[in-house]
Amino acid sequence: MSNRYWFYADRGQQQGPFPEAQFRDFIARGMVRADTLVWTEGMAGWQSAGEIPGFFSPAARSPSTPGRMPAMANGDGGALSIDFEILEFVGRFLLFIFGVIFVLPLPWILVSNLKWLTSRTRVPGRPDLGFTGEPMGILLYYLGGVVAIIVLHIIGGRSTNFLSFLIEIALGWAALRWFFANLSSGGQPLGLSFSGSYWMYLGWNLLGALATLTIIGWAWVYTAQTRWVYRNVDGTHREIVFKASGLEYLWRAVVCIVASAFIIPIPWVARWMMGWLASQTVLVERGAYAEA
Template sequence: MEENRTVALTFTGGALASLGYALLCMVLSVVVIPAAWGAVAALGWWCAAVRFSDGTRADFTGRAGKIWPLFAAAAFLALLPSLATSGMPHGTKASAAQCVLAVALLPLDAAVKLPIYRWTIENIRLTPGGSARFSGRYAPFLGWVLLFTVSIVTVIGWAFVATAMVRWVCRNTEGDGWGVGFTGSGWSLLGHTALWLVGFLLIVPIPWVLRSMARWWTRSLVVIRHEPAGAIFS
């Protein structure tokens, strides 16, 4: 028999570093080609800033040179609706065209992002514990993406879909003797998002808002260690 032991996560990164890595990712994504290098830097920093309640250490082992075409494709797809309508007069028609094109690109966008998520998860190495395996498939992933897109029009429904989607990702993530869980709720995400939006509007608190976002998502994750019965209390 096995017993499950829950390991809590805490984010210890600073506010200015949170802003710096967010700006780095944003700028490199706009440039498109070097987007992967920004993501790798941010993921390495995040792993180094996470503390586990049992002393586990996380390291990011991914290299941008192996994945950059997918990151560049994702960045290009994000910019494509705006680029495609750049010659249209600004207004309702241009905005509607951007929305239609963005929705039409969702299946392709999901096909690009799923291997990025798999690569990201499988390159986070725990000590002890090793790297994880991600078994999520394209069809359910696309379903979650489509559901999230539809839920945006409900104003509040997106938060519940987002947290449910993250739980799906966690259920499909496992390592040797451990798994991942997500404890965040839709209501908590909604409440925090309202506060984050106020912080963004005030501009000055943005670094602390970004740190708060990283803290919320990190502490909502747990590592579940599967151990032989009795080992927990030995």
């Protein structure tokens, strides 16, 4: 039995992914017919299930009707999604605060939280998303950065503050490279890498810092920076697109800030915001997406 995962189109909506054993059960129950469009990783486009060898008898097969991946009801056939229980989030958040306070446990807590968060993320065509990074992979960089920042703050002065900023940006850039390199699907490495340069990443962060002076401009810088990050992810057959606008991000951020002032709603607004950010990240055929 193949270990592939399958998608099928039902009334214009993409369903899946489903393991092949379950997919064959759908065929036996009549949920997937010979003329149903289906797709799995490695296929150039969607095809009728009857054209896939081994699913239907020759008499039941319909003429080939290859097509593009159908869009979901919201128009984003390749949109990511994320969901988690509120109590899970609260526990993870408190664990992160513990790591920040005591410093040394933070790499282990960050890795644990990343493994948890990726397991709650759904990516079309990539079943069982996971994170395989380990704390030792970043421990030396983390400790070196912490020590350098502490020393610079002890020395003091404006120039040392700027050097501290450069180190923090370097750690963030290295973390991006480490994160994408350790993503997996179905227990297998995805083979992704982040090729964006440190200097471009630094430039985006400097622009973001300057944009805060305008009060609202940072939202547009954030969306543009996110698009730049996705454009520089190598190793994926599909293009990763962040389609949100600066205005859409801004008003949601304002809602989160206001709601968080009351403390108790924080987990709910965090899930709402993270779910929206995931839904704005879509996987499309390369060259098929044009920004409005």
